Amino acid sequence: MKYRRILFSILAVILLASAAGCSSSQNEEHKASAKARLITEDEKVYVGFILDTLQDERWYRDKELFETQVKELGAEVKTLAANGSTEVQISQAELLIAEGVDVLAVVPYDAEAAAEIVELAHKADVKVVSYDRLIKNADVDYYVSFDNEKVGELQASEIVKKKSKGKFAYIGGAETDNNAVLFRKGAMKVLQPLIDKGDIELVYDQYTEKWDPAVAERNMKKALKKEGNKITAVVAANDGTAGGVIKALSASGLAGTVPVSGQDAELEGVRRVYKEIQSMTVYKPIVTLAKNAAEVAVKAGRNENIATETSVHNGKADVPSILLEPIAVTKDNIQDTVVKDGYLDKKDITGE
Structure with a gap:
């Protein structure tokens, strides 16, 4: 040495x-x-x-x-x-x-x-x-992370609880990031059986260059245009891409009516979950x-x-x-997860 x-x-x-x-x-x-x-x-x-x-x-x-x-x-x-x-x-x-x-x-x-x-x-x-x-x-030599396929499973599972049939869009992360590939793999474990049954149609499936929310927004706008705004639900790979997706939905008057997943439990993402504009995020302590x-x-x-x-x-x-182990966060368990752990302050989330 x-x-x-x-x-x-x-x-x-x-x-x-x-x-x-x-x-x-x-x-x-x-x-x-x-x-x-x-x-x-x-x-x-x-x-x-x-x-x-x-x-x-x-x-x-x-x-x-x-x-x-x-x-x-x-x-x-x-x-x-x-x-x-x-x-x-x-x-x-x-x-x-x-x-x-x-x-x-x-x-x-x-x-x-x-x-x-x-x-x-x-x-x-x-x-x-x-x-x-x-x-x-x-x-x-070593790898330390979360179970990233499980992250994707949690995202898709929470969205399917909201909408189990219809036209779905997948807005992934950066394809250069192996985690983004794993998130999609995990999500497809949940979605594919429903696709095979004919309950779900995956009408748009696109990675997001550099995880850029602006790219995610453009991709979501393309999906909405392609389907005449008839998108039932969106699995977005993280809170940044979810933010871009929600901007695109807002422009079409659909924010809050179309379930959208996220990940990372970022403050803005958790705020959207609290306001029920975003359906869930994934907390990885x-x-x-x-x-x-x-x-x-x-x-x-x-x-x-x-x-x-x-x-x-x-x-x-x-x-x-x-x-x-990652943890799914919805409006119902914000207090028992990110707030309880001291990861985020309740006042910052609620604005109260």
Whole structure:
């Protein structure tokens, strides 16, 4: 660990100096700041946390909770966010590896492309933990997430409770995100039998580039136009896409009459659930996710034994995994879930 950091501290300066778009004066500033940020305690585990984005509310929570837990465990952490760019995310991994991290926790933007991060890390004897989203086709060391097929099952099940027949639309997440694929897979476990019976017609089925609510809104408008506004229900993959869907429904005078699912229990999503504009969301206790992932990352950095009860095949390897239970949130159980856990404040939800 000690010698690797000495070598990588030199590489970090070189990497930063060659970063695209930097002037020579900027390069000198980057070199100085890189030296200041390197971990000097030889035996202290250094964790790199690479996020896809910080443009969504929930990832700020993950960042804060994960960093706090890592530090409480006696390790150090540095977080970088790629904001929806594969190239930036790979460059950030290279930088953190060069700075001497012992382990990377990665929320991949592109599940397939992130395999390069694993390859780079392993060449430097750095372990990789897939955080929330699984990196595909790579020898990932550990995966910590929720049961994402179960998320999709919960979404579809709650919608089917509202409407069990008619024309359904599926507005997914980003196809580059393996979780979005799993959400749809879980939802189809519920919907397909009803489709086969002829009770449900899936008239629109589209992923949403970069999970962008504006893209979801455009997709929903296309679905409404295609069907002459005759859409019975919508399974939307998260609260952001649900927000876009509901904007499109509002423009057609249908908001609140067409059931719409969500996920992540974001404040705006839960507010819509409370107002009965959105039918449900899925609460994935991020405190639990961040705590488990931080513990795995720090133990991995210390080369300690890590107990896992299951594994998930990612196309190349059976990845040792910890899968946590998601919770469906409707207006009836807001108090007993997100409010009771202190995740959201009741006054913020109700406005009272």
